[in-house]
Amino acid sequence: MTTGYKLNRRKALMALGLAGAAPAVSATGPAPVKGAHFRHGVAAGDPLRDRLVLWTRVSGLEAMTAVTWQIATDASFKTGVRSGQFYTDAGRDYTVKVDVAGLKPGTTYHYRFICDGVESPVGQAKTLPEQTERVVMAVASCSLHPNGYFNAYRAIADLDEADVVVHLGDYLYEYGAGLTDYGMGNGRMLGRVPDPPHEIVSLADYRTRHAQYKSDLDLQAAHARAAWICVFDDHEICNDPWTSGAENHQPDREGDFMVRKAVALRAYREWMPIRDPQPGQLSEVIYRSFRFGTLAELFMTETRLLARSKQLDYQTDVPKTATGLDFDAFRVKLNAPERELLGAAQRDWLGTALNASTKDGVRWQVLGNQVVMAKVAGPNLRKVYGDTQVQKLLDSLPGNVRAVVEPLVETFSQDDALPLNLDAWDGYPAERERFYDLIKAAKARAIVLSGDSHQAWANQLHDTTGAEVAVEIGVTAISSPTIWFDKIIPNFDLPKVLTDQNAEVLAASTDRNGFVRLTLTPDRAEAEWVSVSSITSRDYQVTTDGRFRSEAMADRAGPLQVL
Secondary structure: OOOOOOHHHHHHHOOOOOOOOOOOOOOOOOOOOOOOOOOOEEEEEOOOOOEEEEEEOEOOOOOOOEEEEEEEEEOOOOOEEEEEEEEEHHHHEEEEEEEEOOOOOOOEEEEEEOOEEEEEOOOOEEEEOOOOOOEEEEEEEEEEHHHHHHHHHHHHHHHOOOOOOEOOOOOOOOOOOOOOOOHHHHHHHHOOOOOOOOOOOOHHHHHHHHHHHHOOOHHHHHHHOOOEEOOOOOOOOOOEEEEEEOOOOOOHOOHHHHHHHHHHHHHHHHHHOOOOOOOOOOOOOOOEEEEEEEOOEEEOOOOOOOOOOOOOOOHOOOOEEEEEEEEEHHHHOOOOOOOOOOOOOHHHHHHHHHHHHOOOOOOEEEEEOOOOOOEEEEOHHHHHHHHHHHHHHHOOOOOHHHHHHHHHHHOOOOOOOEEEEOOOOOHOHHHHHHHHHHHHHOOEEEEEEEOOOOOEEEEEEEEEOOOOHHHHHHHOOOOOOOOOOHOOOOOOHHHHHHHHHHEEEEEEEEOEEEEEEEEEEEEEEEEEEEHHHHHHHOOOEEEEEEEEEEEEEEOOOOOOOOO
């Protein structure tokens, strides 16, 4: 009898020793600075036609202090347009967040802060336009600080053109600095050791980890380049949460999950340039939209905390019988209509907003979404190699590696293909169809942006009838591990196998870190995979490794083309 297996990138790498530790090195930072200073840079976010959220954090304070903010149309601040004061204190970790109104649409502004006579760095951000013929978005996800340098953030900062940066989550990670903790093989080699060095659980922990990330100069440069539009994914709290728990939360050791979630979201709201919730709204409510004239509207969704049903996994949810594993019974669980990701309230909002967008003549509907939406079956190695070669492969593997590979082989060799990732939309097929119904009802030209997977994707999305619904562009990681399954099996090309075996996957890549550049015009949407050649060296090149296009059709986004 075979056993099921939960496909988990982090645990697979740990089991195989592929994320082991290098010798420890010193992580000593710069000498302390006395008095007020801006160690964590500046940021802007959630742009509207007349508003921008401005953010900073003042270090060196010990009591409530007034911080001056200024916004101008030039970097020298000779033509100031707005200014004011914000009082910050320890209750908000000395962060500053101002929602500045009264601005002009489609205008690039410069902003800064002043505290006790000390000036912050200068950032720039652009308000949303009343009308435009072109929008450029840099799309990012998954930045694991210990695993590598934020070279991809620096590449975003260096872009000649970027209206906004769209961040799909996993802005930070919760893991500690143990010898086998995620990313610490590179982390100790590079001196990028998590602060605090243990897994973060308390409010102080989450604040400290946010502070460490925003101390990175490459991330600061990307924040200062353009306004960011963000959602959290899972690691801003902890790995793979659902409404009432998480894979990486053990109540007997880490306390009440609801308390942990609450403090994680409080720190996120304090440290991110995101507009605060309306009175009476839960902090989890981050779904919202941004309209770029009649060219495009960006809808940011929340799929982690508000309504998500607990993830299924192959290890515990495939029933065992006297003759083996009952995958048919598992499929009944998987397709249960009550399994949720968005929830009724968010679906109602999204359906109304999509209909309003298309009725107002907005050309493109872009959906910022955390996890991959396409139907992606796990790799069927028996189709690739044949039964004889697969058995030879298994027999040749070390015992600990075979213990990982063999259950995967059996799970993904079913005639009725099973999903690669049950944490993605593939784990919630009924909810995905409800989502597609909203897109079809609105006749939206939908472009789905997805993060989380550490892999780049170009996918054509279909409903259960086979009709085209939308296109999907998945972004790889800023610095989180990419290649992983390929390391388990010698001479194995996961992207090619996934493309060959999945009709919706037109292209995929697992060997680079980077981001997506999405350019929208009235007639077409063009996406580019932009990659950095290294995350373990400051010497790197920036390349474009894939280009994709969708033409605007009357009632949907046209078929995705690989250029």
